[in-house]
Amino acid sequence: MIPDLGKYATEVLSAYGVSLLLLAGLLARTLRRGKSARAALKQIEAETKRHGKV
Amino acid sequence: MSIWEYANPVRFLALSAKVQPFAWGAAAIGISVGLIWGFFGTPDDFRQGATVKIIYLHVPAAWIAINAWIMMLLASLVWLVRRHHVSALAAKAAAPVGLVMTVIGLFTGAIWGQPMWGTWWAWDPRLTSFLILFLFYLGYIALWEAVEDPDTAADLTSVLCLVGSVFALMSRYAVLFWSQGLHQGASLSMDKQENISNVFWFPLVIAIAGFTLLFLALVLYRTGTEISLRRARALSARMEPRA
Numbered sequence: 001m002i003p004d005l006g007k008y009a010t011e012v013l014s015a016y017g018v019s020l021l022l023l024a025g026l027l028a029r030t031l032r033r034g035k036s037a038r039a040a041l042k043q044i045e046a047e048t049k050r051h052g053k054v
Numbered sequence: 055m056s057i058w059e060y061a062n063p064v065r066f067l068a069l070s071a072k073v074q075p076f077a078w079g080a081a082a083i084g085i086s087v088g089l090i091w092g093f094f095g096t097p098d099d100f101r102q103g104a105t106v107k108i109i110y111l112h113v114p115a116a117w118i119a120i121n122a123w124i125m126m127l128l129a130s131l132v133w134l135v136r137r138h139h140v141s142a143l144a145a146k147a148a149a150p151v152g153l154v155m156t157v158i159g160l161f162t163g164a165i166w167g168q169p170m171w172g173t174w175w176a177w178d179p180r181l182t183s184f185l186i187l188f189l190f191y192l193g194y195i196a197l198w199e200a201v202e203d204p205d206t207a208a209d210l211t212s213v214l215c216l217v218g219s220v221f222a223l224m225s226r227y228a229v230l231f232w233s234q235g236l237h238q239g240a241s242l243s244m245d246k247q248e249n250i251s252n253v254f255w256f257p258l259v260i261a262i263a264g265f266t267l268l269f270l271a272l273v274l275y276r277t278g279t280e281i282s283l284r285r286a287r288a289l290s291a292r293m294e295p296r297a
Contacts (some may be wrong), residue, residue: 016089034278
């Protein structure tokens with residue numbers, strides 16, 4: 001399945017492995033932070049409405 | 055209809071919600087096709103062997119690292135001149151994406167350089183300016199975190215962005231300014247003679263398009279996050295006197 005990378009297999013596979021891990025980490029952190037920020041805003045908006053400040 | 059309408063956060067978020075599904079989907083397709091085609095479907099280079107497959111990560115990441123800073127520069131200028139908060143928040147949102155791309159560019163460059171040049175690193179003009187760009191990304195993000203008042207932070211980071219843009223441009227054009235160093239010239243060019251062979255060119259262009267769309271999707275989503283956080287802070291501040 002994996003093409004024959006010859007004597008450079010370590011270099012090529014580690015370049016792909018580390019890069020894809022970094023991209024996955026960036027994506028996960030972005031989505032987690034976005035979710036919590038949007039949830040926090042919803043909660044504050046609801047509280048503000050209850051206090052009649054909007 | 056003017057572009058400045060999107061300085062209004064509500065309008066920006068409405069447009070962003072329409073664009074994002076396309077951007078996420080096209081990015082996923084572009085990156086998958088570019089990397090899978092590049093990794094499985096292209097031959098080894100006659101001189102570089104299988105290490106040529108690193109190009110499908112290295113070039114798109116470096117492309118985004120440099121152009122993310124240019125996008126931040128434009129957004130910072132809009133903030134400094136017109137004081138639109140969305141532009142300052144978009145610049146802030148782009149910085150971590152640019153930082154990760156710079157790390158990928160540096161890492162894949164080092165791992166590619168070792169077998170080809172016999173060294174992980176050289177103080178070559180292009181590599182050095184790219185390393186300085188990485189330090190500017192760190193400084194930019196740290197400055198946003200360090201300054202409490204968001205408008206002051208936006209002012210200071212915008213000035214830092216102006217200064218750092220010199221190194222973003224040098225990362226791209228250092229090869230032309232100084233004909234020295236290990237790093238080769240551009241892999242892609244308007245001049246067909248300078249381009250890499252078609253067999254590598256097609257998957258590379260698709261990977262670059264995929265990375266660019268991923269950048270767009272991430273920045274739109276992250277700008278939405280920053281707008282939410284800003285609004286949450288403003289509402290909390292309004293609630294505080296009653297508490």
